[in-house]
Amino acid sequence: MNKNFDPSEIETKWYKFWEESGFFEAKPESNKDTFCIMIPPPNVTGTLHMGHGFQNALIDTLIRFKRMNGYDALWQVGTDHAGIATQMVVERQLESEGITKEDLGREEFIKRVWDWKESSGNTITKQIRRLGSSVDWSREAFTMSPDMSQAVLEVFIKLYKEDLIYQGERLVNWDVELQTTLSDLEVDNTEENGSLWHLKYQITNESKYLIVATTRPETMLGDTAVAVNPEDDRYKKYIGKSITLPITNRQVPIIADEYVDEEFGTGCVKITPAHDFNDFEIGKRHGLEIINILNKDGTLNEEVPKSFIGLDRSSARKKVLSELEKLNLLEKTEPYKVTIPRGDRSGSILEPFLTKQWFMDVNEISKKAIDVVKSEESTFHPKNYENTYFAWMKEIRDWCISRQLWWGHQIPAWYDKDGKVYVGSSEEEIRKENNLDEQVKLKRDEDVLDTWFSSALWTFSTLGWPKSRKLLDRYHPTDVLVTGYDIISLWVSRMLMMTTHFINEVPFRKIFVHGLINDSSGQKMSKSKGNIIDPLDIIDGIDLKSLIEKRISGLMQPKMEEKIKNQTIKEFPEGIKPYGTDALRLTFCSLASGSREVRFDFKRVEGYRNFCNKLWNASRFIQMQLDNFENFERTKPSGILDDWINARMDIAIEKTNNALSDYRFDLATQSIYEFIWYELCDWYIEFCKINLNSQSLEASEKNLLLNSMIEILEKTLRLSHPFMPFITEEIWQNFKDLHQSKNESVAISSFPQKKEKYGSKNADDIEWVKQFISGVRNIKGEMKISPSKTITSIIQSANEEDKRKVKKHKELLFELLKIKELNFIDEKNAPPSAIFTLGGMKILIPLEGLIEPDKEITRIDKLINKLQTELNSITSKLNNDNFIENAPQELVNQQRDRSNYLSNEINNLEIQHKEINKLI
């Protein structure tokens, strides 16, 4: 074994071994209990980000844990076709070739997307492998695969027949860049600096003006009313009259509507029903004309004066403002914070736009989805996330499911020449069903479905629905969904609706909601901010130059380049070192405490890398001992140290089990960290060293001890495998000849179980030895006695049990503390010493030639002070009658004991103080 653990040498090797051996494949034929998790499908053409890394670490830990605990574990893997994102990428590729998708035509274009999917689709799946995720690759799914498309088709048709899918003409969120609608959830509302312009609208045939305030002056070309509050005394008299709209010179009515707030602005509102959601509603109430002034690409259409036609939105705004200025109709301009709706993919400003779209009526099916959470068939963890869920579900509006894209599930609807719509699985089917002969021309709806429509079917469509129920019956409902809170409404709620509706089961029994990973300053990681980190760069490392390159390539705003560069240099002056997958996974697990936001700290990764190295070297030590031992024989281990370390191991097992059942990955990680470092390495191995070097120990006893070391190591590897799969596999395989497991891999070995009590007396003995050693070390440390300096020690007031322990473990104490002489004496004859008590026993280190008295005085005073503070607080409690009366008896007793102990201890120290003071 190498001196230092090098993850890069082993990771891909073991993953390949696992995958080729089929260890991660579900076993539907087995009679084991099942445990199933669905991967939240990542974008097929996307790349891994920290969120994926975090989530994969958590899911994989759970899955491996369950698999090792004897479950038939299925981690269903797959990807999402990500309609908009993928289409955007391919369109951009075409753009660089100088062609548009229209040049290619729909069929060719889709071919190109498939090509791109094939060529880049492996990126994400390769990355998932690098994380060590034990997914079942034999069942890899894709939302656009034939099977899943079949499921989508079936669902759409059924919902249509149930009248839950319908077409409607409404204002929708329109992305002028991508030229498609978006659902409400795909809108990012950002607060930006804008202006509030006050426009003067002349009242027709009067010299008076109404002043309206607007943040979007260009829409005035589509105004069809001015509204005031019916109770507003200032304007009551104008209601029913009209104003003459500047520029277009259209006459528009002055109407009264409660919606208008007298207090805000001037109390007059321009109404543009075609381009504002609120105005649209007002328009409906008042039967106003709806004038759409925009083309699909955001330019002005023929509804506006000639000189405006064809202008884009921002030019139109400038021109409107300058015209108004010329006409002296621009009252004033003031700076104003406006909330701008932007497409979450394109980033372009969205327009409310009147079009005919397909909608899903979610009123009924949302009720069922609420009920299953209320009745706890499906539960959120942490529970308070159900508030987010309920809040969203109660306010839920019909879901706009059509998208004006080419990449996606094309809507199975056909139109005849009169526009009559037929919905069915194919044109042929529809003709048959409706007795339409070849004469009747049918044209298919060009739109595709929202990607989330197919993702909503994920839990059951990946398990073979509608073709077969075999897997569905076995693995559904899935056990837990592991996801971020940001997609509770986007995805979780829709799965709950679709699944309860179609399968009449919840999609998952538990919804474990984890936090989101931010950068070290608490900022959300995003491409545009230039603070993204690729998890693989933490695993493999990356130099500064490449990191900067990665962060600034393909940036939407080139302006940011310099800033991102500097910020990256500042944060990673030497790039990122390679830490390996196990260290990264441990870091992720240790951050999963249940908090909402998680700041990613490289210092933690470094700490866990060191931890991996620690485990590596512990194994290396064991290996070396075996190499140096003649005639090693494999037997069942026994002995004091073996009893003790197994007892400590049991505590770690229990803590880990409890923590994982509560999704406290941080506590689980901590228990393993503490066991390996603070018990196994700091004590067990140190004790073993002494025993193995001991002259007084028989070879057969050493042989037993070596067996203990092998078995405890093997058990430790199984305990920590779910958290750090690669290093544990590497060591486990290295030791295979020694531990002689029947299994091929630690990945399919069983998770260690808590045993019946190990020789508890032995375990207690070792804990006592640890305390003895720590106590003396404290004195040596504080007195600045060099660790290598030998000391003499005196023991007073030892009872028979103490004497037995000292005698029995003399060698451990002597070696670890460099004690050269140890005597039992009675109270009277003690020389001036530093003192430490263990139970009733006093351990004395004579000052003579070792310790300067004044230093010891300082140490004693510090201790007295500390103990006195505590004693004071306990005394005041015990003097309080209310405390005695109300507190549990057990606690009162405890505090009394503590109080006695403290007084006694303080008393001893004070005597010491006096004794030593004599020397000064």
Place this chain on the structure above:
RNA sequence: AGACACGUAGCUCAGUAGGUUUAGAGUACUACCUUGACAUGGUAGGGGUCGGCGGUUCGAGUCCGCCCGUGUCUACCA
């Protein structure tokens, strides 16, 4: 504006049905140690009036209220 979180050592975080730790861990810091598993190490140590104020209680980092600060989500007044 509303809802929901969060504010504990320089930094990143635990503190799990109010009283067992004398508020903990990692990291950073200080001193000593280059002793053959590991300097990606060892031993010892310093560092927090648990955001502020008030309340409930015998007892509050832990429960309640208000305030200050931070963040996220939702809804927006043109």
